[in-house]
Amino acid sequence: MSDSMSLSRVRVATTSLAGCFGCHMSFLDMDERLLELAKVVEFDRSPLTDIKHCGPCDIGLIEGGVCNAENVHVLREFRRNCKTLVAVGACAINGGLPAQRNHLDLGDCLQQVYVKRDGVEEGGVPDDPELPLLLDRVHPIHEVVRVDYFIPGCPPSGDAIWKFLTDLIGGRTPRLPHPLLRFD
Numbered sequence: 001m002s003d004s005m006s007l008s009r010v011r012v013a014t015t016s017l018a019g020c021f022g023c024h025m026s027f028l029d030m031d032e033r034l035l036e037l038a039k040v041v042e043f044d045r046s047p048l049t050d051i052k053h054c055g056p057c058d059i060g061l062i063e064g065g066v067c068n069a070e071n072v073h074v075l076r077e078f079r080r081n082c083k084t085l086v087a088v089g090a091c092a093i094n095g096g097l098p099a100q101r102n103h104l105d106l107g108d109c110l111q112q113v114y115v116k117r118d119g120v121e122e123g124g125v126p127d128d129p130e131l132p133l134l135l136d137r138v139h140p141i142h143e144v145v146r147v148d149y150f151i152p153g154c155p156p157s158g159d160a161i162w163k164f165l166t167d168l169i170g171g172r173t174p175r176l177p178h179p180l181l182r183f184d
Ligand code: SF4
Pocket: 018, 019, 020, 021, 022, 023, 063, 064, 088, 089, 090, 091, 092, 096, 097, 153, 154, 155, 156
């Protein structure tokens, strides 16, 4: 990373929408490089911090697709506040494995899980207004907001996330060499 970037810290927010936290685990797979990153980055809202809302940021990293109303709300908050928004992983890019539910009827799914499943007695689909309503389909994030970059993989490797971030923070156009590109 260039010396000039270390003068003012880059503010980064991260979130998991309809994700499994695997992309965040890959972020942590940068291992000791996290210490180097911590010299130039400060974190805003993230599962790694206790900040509840995304404030003005340089980079927003989004894991997971959009499967419920709260995901839409959070994603729009990130887009409003982050100069550069990045779809991290297959779920954010194309809905990922959770989007396999898109060819099923949502009502049938809910009935199957909460009412008809073996062992469920007197079940009912949860309907507390505190719970976010599911969308009828799982959407990639680019169907809801504009996305600046995509890092493929399920999950992308820690090496790929490191290369991407050091390029971006260093003022270079992020480029992943072929060995770091994966979709599985
Ligand atoms: S892309 Fe893979 S690792 Fe990342 S949130 Fe989706 S399922 Fe999990």
